[in-house]
Amino acid sequence: xxxxxxxxxxxxxxxxxxxxxxxxxxxxxxxxxxxxxxxxxxxxxxxxxxxxxxxxxxxxxxxxxxxxxxxxxxxxxxxxxxxxxxxxxxxxxxxxxxxxxxxxxxxxxxxxxxxxxxxxxxxxxxxxxxxxxxxxxxxxxxxxxxxxxxxxxxxxxxxxxxxxxxxxxxxxxxxxxxxxxxxxxxxxxxxxxxxxxxxxxxxxxxxxxxxxxxxxxxxxxxxxxxxxxxxxxxxxxxxxxxxxxxxxxxxxxxxxxxxxxxxxxxxxxxxxxxxxxxxxxxxxxxxxxxxxxxxxxxxxxxxxxxxxxxxxxxxxxxxxxxxxxxxx
Amino acid sequence: xxxxxxxxxxxxxxxxxxxxxxxxxxxxxxxxxxxxxxxxxxxxxxxxxxxxxxxxxxxxxxxxxxxxxxxxxxxxxxxxxxxxxxxxxxxxxxxxxxxxxxxxxxxxxxxxxxxxxxxxxxxxxxxxxxxxxxxxxxxxxxxxxxxxxxxxxxxxxxxxxxxxxxxxxxxxxxxxxxxxxxxxxxxxxxxxxxxxxxxxxxxxxxxxxxxxxxxxxxxxxxxxxxxxxxxxxxxxxxxxxxxxxxxxxxxxxxxxxxxxxxxx
Numbered sequence: 001x002x003x004x005x006x007x008x009x010x011x012x013x014x015x016x017x018x019x020x021x022x023x024x025x026x027x028x029x030x031x032x033x034x035x036x037x038x039x040x041x042x043x044x045x046x047x048x049x050x051x052x053x054x055x056x057x058x059x060x061x062x063x064x065x066x067x068x069x070x071x072x073x074x075x076x077x078x079x080x081x082x083x084x085x086x087x088x089x090x091x092x093x094x095x096x097x098x099x100x101x102x103x104x105x106x107x108x109x110x111x112x113x114x115x116x117x118x119x120x121x122x123x124x125x126x127x128x129x130x131x132x133x134x135x136x137x138x139x140x141x142x143x144x145x146x147x148x149x150x151x152x153x154x155x156x157x158x159x160x161x162x163x164x165x166x167x168x169x170x171x172x173x174x175x176x177x178x179x180x181x182x183x184x185x186x187x188x189x190x191x192x193x194x195x196x197x198x199x200x201x202x203x204x205x206x207x208x209x210x211x212x213x214x215x216x217x218x219x220x221x222x223x224x225x226x227x228x229x230x231x232x233x234x235x236x237x238x239x240x241x242x243x244x245x246x247x248x249x250x251x252x253x254x255x256x257x258x259x260x261x262x263x264x265x266x267x268x269x270x271x272x273x274x275x276x277x278x279x280x281x282x283x284x285x286x287x288x289x290x291x292x293x294x295x296x297x298x299x300x301x302x303x304x305x306x307x308x309x310x311x312x313x314x315x316x317x318x319x320x321x322x323x324x325x326x327x328x
Numbered sequence: 329x330x331x332x333x334x335x336x337x338x339x340x341x342x343x344x345x346x347x348x349x350x351x352x353x354x355x356x357x358x359x360x361x362x363x364x365x366x367x368x369x370x371x372x373x374x375x376x377x378x379x380x381x382x383x384x385x386x387x388x389x390x391x392x393x394x395x396x397x398x399x400x401x402x403x404x405x406x407x408x409x410x411x412x413x414x415x416x417x418x419x420x421x422x423x424x425x426x427x428x429x430x431x432x433x434x435x436x437x438x439x440x441x442x443x444x445x446x447x448x449x450x451x452x453x454x455x456x457x458x459x460x461x462x463x464x465x466x467x468x469x470x471x472x473x474x475x476x477x478x479x480x481x482x483x484x485x486x487x488x489x490x491x492x493x494x495x496x497x498x499x500x501x502x503x504x505x506x507x508x509x510x511x512x513x514x515x516x517x518x519x520x521x522x523x524x525x526x527x528x529x530x531x532x533x534x535x536x537x538x539x540x541x542x543x544x545x546x547x548x549x550x551x552x553x554x555x556x557x558x559x560x561x562x563x564x565x566x567x568x569x570x571x572x573x574x575x576x577x578x579x580x581x582x583x584x585x586x587x588x589x590x591x592x
Contacts, residue, residue: 074498075458075468076467098454099491100470100471100489100490100491101490103446103454103455103458103470103471104458104468104469104470104471104488105458106455107423107454107455107458107459107462108458108459108461108462108468110424110455110459110552111424111427111458111459111462111463112462115552116422116423116424116551116552116553117423117455118553119452119453119454119455120452120454132556135452136452136561137450137451137452137558138339138343138345138354138449138450139341139449139450140561141343141345141561142345142347142354142558142559142560142561143558143559143560143561143562144451144555144556144557144558144559145555145556145557145558145559146553146554146555146556147553147554147556148552148553148554149551149552149553149554150552189467189500189501190467190468190469190498190499190500191498191499191500192496192497192498193485193496193497193498193499194496194497195490195494195495195496196487196494196495196496196497197493197494198493198494198495210591210592234592242510242511243510245511246510246511247514258491259489259491259492259493260492260493266591267585267589267591267592274341284564287591288585288589288591289565290581290585291567294342295342297342297344297345299561301567301569302561302563302564302565302567303564303565304565304567305565305567305568305589306567306568306569306570306581306584306585307567307568307569307570308569308570308577308578308581309569310574310577311574314574315574315577315578317574318574318575318577318578318579319578319581319582321578322578322579322582323582326582326586326592
């Protein structure tokens with residue numbers, strides 16, 4: 001059997017990230033379809049406990065690629081360790097989560113191996129032993145089917161939430177292979193100085209039952225007042241997509257999405273938000289989603305239960321009026 | 329400090345796409361193009377560094393004639409010169425082949441820093457900058473919000489965004505590649521004076537032959553990823569589209585939320 005499927009697990013604070021369990025889920029499926037072994041690899045230092053736990057739970061053999069320089073993440077250390085692993089084990093496929101860490105090192109790793117990275121995939125089809133990957137392109141308005149050229153190993157990163165996570169706890173006795181990996185002199189040039197947690201947020205939208213969110217379509221800080229008014233009329237929390245907080249129309253802590261909060265209210269009303277994937281990952285599991293946008297092809301409508309194609313400056317004032325009639 | 333900024337031209341955000349009959353590409357006839365937004369953030373940071381520390385900012389783009397709009401705008405915003413990688417050989421590549429072309433174009437230059445956006449809005453590879461850094465054998469930091477330059481040590485300290493309100497500060501020796509995330513500074517507009525001055529600035533067209541790159545080493549032929557076909561995304565939900573004027577649509581929506589769904 002030529003080459004395994006290897007999930008590159010991403011971990012933080014001694015826990016495997018959810019996206020890595022999603023990669024395990026897809027890995028299991030592809031392992032069955034292609035008849036290839038599945039393993040999970042972790043890079044780090046002193047992560048044996050984590051490796052034992054992941055193996056115990058998943059039933060997979062876990063390889064720990066250890067080096068003292070891998071105590072904290074740097075792209076050069078990760079690339080060095082993983083390139084060595086790839087050359088020695090010659091895997092068929094690396095599965096990664098499409099995270100900020102992956103975006104930082106995986107393109108370098110792929111180039112180092114003279115391969116391409118297929119990023120941010122939302123689907124995978126297996127036809128005649130070949131894998132066809134589906135990616136979102138053109139701001140999420142189209143999908144593109146791609147496949148890697150050339151010989152394995154192939155490198156693919158998966159969009160957060162696109163594949164079901166492997167959640168079953170198998171409670172088997174763990175199989176962990178520990179490998180100490182060398183590091184050439186002078187490889188590490190980028191130095192980590194500090195990790196900063198943003199100040200504890202004063203805005204916790206995770207408990208809000210109703211959220212009104214505004215996006216780029218509002219146009220300015222002054223006009224964003226409309227969103228605050230609708231939220232107040234509905235007794236809702238106020239949220240925003242990235243362009244709003246970047247522009248200083250609303251403080252950063254109101255941002256929903258991959259670099260902000262993840263919310264699941266009963267009702268999410270998205271006004272003037274096109275629905276970039278970075279936003280969708282933070283709100284697409286809401287109970288009921290309403291989208292109001294002038295662009296009928298905006299990807300926000302792909303996840304909406306109700307959609308109004310129209311001008312937020314005409315529709316939202318009417319919603320405020322009606323909501324005020326209902327709640328005097 | 330000598331800075332190269334790489335800018336990509338992409339269709340406008342509100343574009344409606346029509347596909348070629350075989351689904352292999354979008355038809356460009358009705359599309360309007362603009363500069364990829366995160367690349368403009370990269371240019372903004374480059375111009376700020378130049379204002380503070382002196383030096384020059386070059387703007388580079390790859391693509392057909394229409395790409396000159398991106399470069400003219402960059403010159404009008406304050407870039408000193410433009411490099412246009414032009415020719416069919418360069419086109420329809422992936423991040424790997426595009427980065428390879430850019431690496432070849434910078435080989436005869438002496439840049440301290442290459443800045444580009446985190447990702448493009450059309451192909452969304454989110455990796456051209458990082459791949460480029462590997463070709464150049466320079467250190468790289470992606471998803472950068474702030475750049476501080478230490479002239480004495482020739483190092484940059486940058487603030488990077490990690491997920492969920494976590495950031496890190498890292499230090500890199502120059503030369504280096506940084507990919508810029510939106511959020512630190514608003515993008516400046518070209519002034520009338522800038523537009524006038526842009527006309528006198530150097531605008532260099534570079535072909536694959538100029539760089540000694542044979543067909544097959546860049547562009548679609550050299551790409552590591554094969555593109556098959558484009559298709560409409562599957563809808564995750566059966567969306568009920570509410571028709572009518574603003575008032576009618578608003579009333580229908582509120583009625584559904586209250587009486588059918590019971591969420592209000």
